[in-house]
Amino acid sequence: MKKWFQKSIIITVALLTFGLISPNHFIWEQILDNKSPSRAISSDGHDYEQVKIADESVDYGNMADAAREQAYIKFGNRIGPVIQHEFDDVIFPKIQEAIDITIAKATDQKITHLAISEQPSGDYHEKIFNIYNDSTKKDLIRFHVRTDKKPQEGYYFNFHYHLAEDKYSKHYVLGDIYWSKNTPPKWLS
Template sequence: MKKWFQKTIIIAVALLTFGLISPNHFIWEQLLDNKTPMKSISSDANTTEFQQVSLIDTLDPVESISMAAREQAYIKFGNRIGPVIQNEFDDVIFPRIQEAIDATVAKVEGDQASNLSISEQPSGEYHEKIFHIYNETTKKDLIRFHVRTDKKPQDGFYFNFHYHLAEDKYAKHYALGEIFWSKNTPPKWLS
């Protein structure tokens, strides 16, 4: 990916998110870190050249969507919720999100996977939307990832992660898991 394009993306996201994502965020480290392990290429016994392999250039559509999915989730969590649930989200919930993404993309015909994109506006307040994966050509969602805040009597508040599929007209909830918050009301999303 061209340096000017990377910088443009960073500036655009910083402006759109009012600085909620800083350049030291995990995603930006991955984007800007073009130094992956060096590969040795030998043309003869006396000459060894090193070639730098860019992480971005090797990403397939599923990897790109996965990176963007994690980024959108952390945008939604904001600075108040994200640090509290980060470990459990990364260890339990995100691998399940990844499985759902993989299964959905596997159903897409041939080269249509390159037409898939991820929405970039998680909802705030107490709304559920984290991100949707949609076909850029048809503008139709294939899968919608949401998180709902549930209050369980005597237990407290939980974040209920789930998704909906276009194939059943988004009627069914497919559970991804829950993360306990506390007995206190959680802050609004994006805060």
């Protein structure tokens, strides 16, 4: 489909919804090209719907959109609206930086096969999304959020990631977001 027509549709939807529907380019490409996402099994054995990051060159905007979308799916309707601003202002730029640094270290061959997992874990599990090599099915970087209870303060969401280069043994902290003294709802709720 013509690029100008595709862009016109995206702009029209953004204007009609006052920006409430994010024009995630992957979704629009799938709708307009009448494609469906493929499925893959990652190195941890889970079945994921995959979002291709690149065919010939890395589209960092697409990766950022897909990462943000997976985070908000994980937050659900109860947590997302409460932490949205602090996540967008503080945590998400650090997620983008971690992705950029990790990809900068990767070889060109690995970059062309990167995909982002979908289906974040629910209940009280930590996984938000993984970036993995589509050809080898091995994770490159895993992004998690953990619920921590600090005595006399309340609950915090601890955002962190793990890298394949150290066999996921270290927590690289992205930051904390305060929830309240009340127990937060389960993820995806």
